[in-house]
Amino acid sequence: MVLRAAACLICFSSPLLAEGYATPVELGEALFFETELSANGTQSCASCHDPNAGFADPRRDANGAFSRGDDGVSLGARHAPSAAYAALSPAFHRNADGAWVGGQFWDGRAADLEEQAGGPILNAIELGHKTEAEAVARLAADPDYVAAFAALYGVDIRSDARAGFAALTAALAEFEASPVFQPFDSKYDRFLRGEAELSREEELGRVLFFSQQFTNCNQCHQLRRSAMDPSEPFTDFRYHNIGVPANLAGRQENGVGADWVDNGLFDNPLVKDPAQRGKFKTPTLRNVAVTGPYMHNGVFQDLRTVIVFYNKYNSAAEAARINPETGMEWGAAPVPETLSTTELTHGPALDARRIDALVAFLETLTDSRYETLLGD
Structure with a gap:
């Protein structure tokens, strides 16, 4: 099993256990730090949602307000919000008063955490993969991921990219809904x-x-x-x-x-x-x-x-x-x-x-x- 250095951060022990990824949360944690989810293999979810900085992008200067894409050049026009406590947001909907509530991102365009998790992976100025199949193929090259997706989601990511991508975002959402992101211990x-x-x-x-x-x-x-x-x-x-x-x-x-x-x-x-x-x-x-x-x-x-x-x-x-x-x-x-x-x-x-x-x-x-x- 390959130990990815990005997973070994101060706040976390490695999610990579001897017996593999035992739960969706463990798989989601590994994927959160997986740089292969970016087109050129340099960034992960944790790059803009640093667990050592409140799951936000830690850059503080005015010209660093926008997260830089994996190409090292691309910039968006919004500051990456913290992923901490994001799981508490309800699905995007209109309430009884007709007001829009919930969802993910600053404009709620992702209905829930699973949809949000897939957004940056396929965003040209973020992690940069062009298709779901391209992103899943990177994971399919790792036998540990192949085994984990099959055991936890019943999906063969080597042959079913669509189901594999759905399982990928589901695992990321499971990790982001775990107590690591919302400890309530302030x-x-x-x-x-x-x-x-x-x-x-x-x-x-x-x-x-x-x-x-x-x-x-x-x-x-x-x-x-x-x-x-x-x-x-x-x-x-x-x-x-x-x-x-x-x-x-x-x-x-x-x-x-x-x-x-x-x-x-x-x-x-x-x-x-x-x-x-x-x-x-x-x-x-x-x-x-x-x-x-x-x-x-x-x-x-x-x-x-x-x-x-x-x-x-x-x-x-x-x-x-x-x-x-x-x-x-x-x-x-x-x-x-x-x-x-x-x-x-x-x-x-x-x-x-x-x-x-x-x-x-x-x-x-x-x-x-x-x-x-x-x-x-």
Whole structure:
């Protein structure tokens, strides 16, 4: 059995057991680190969803907001979201109120984890395989994979590429739904279990976050009815337009024109309503302090900047018009006609102390294995 070096990361023991891949999760783990899933054999799922960086792309500079494809040149126009806690998202659907909910990717175009897992493999500017058959053929060259797919899914990947690709994405989804991706062991989780105490600043941030009066955070980032629910994903899995400005620095590298507008949810083939233009899926806030840059286009580097950005909708102060990272005005909302105005203008303006308290609380949502990344 060949031991792939990419699988031997700090946080994980090798998934490659002496007796082979005993479960779909073990097979999915091996595939998650499998560089043969890229056309030139240089990248894997873990390249853009690094398990040592909150399952996000760890690059932090403005021109590194977009993940680079396996050709070393290609760039997309969106920041790769963290894969942690992604399994909690429901399948893409419209709820009883007619709002779009769930799915995967920033625009929900993948109905579920299995569909999402196959997307990057066949994307020309990501992992770069042209067909399902091409990707499966790479795996079929490894007898261990042949045996695993036959034993776990009843599929002969040497002769049935379509079934093999379906089994491939199913195994990846099984791994991404495992506790490795959603351990619920942050300081906040330990606080809920009575195993940790929050500092005064963190507690102030918690109270502000869940407040129905003083902030707008929980308008989009709280799913459960109780603020003490241990399974809170810190997202409503819905789609909102919060007026995020274009990442002009990133566009200088990816070549996208300064006047181009990302349609967000409206680019989803199932969504025909232009009123959804410019809306993006609310991301989980779990591990948010260690998975920057932020927003769908990676335009902000610092978590505090994100909160200051939200605060501009409630503050009349001159300073609220300025992006602290650039010293310039924030920039116009690309699609102003669909802004989530009700949610954005809920609550009074926040002073610096309360902004800092919210940052401190958001840092408590960091899974224990990433707490060393928080710094001082």
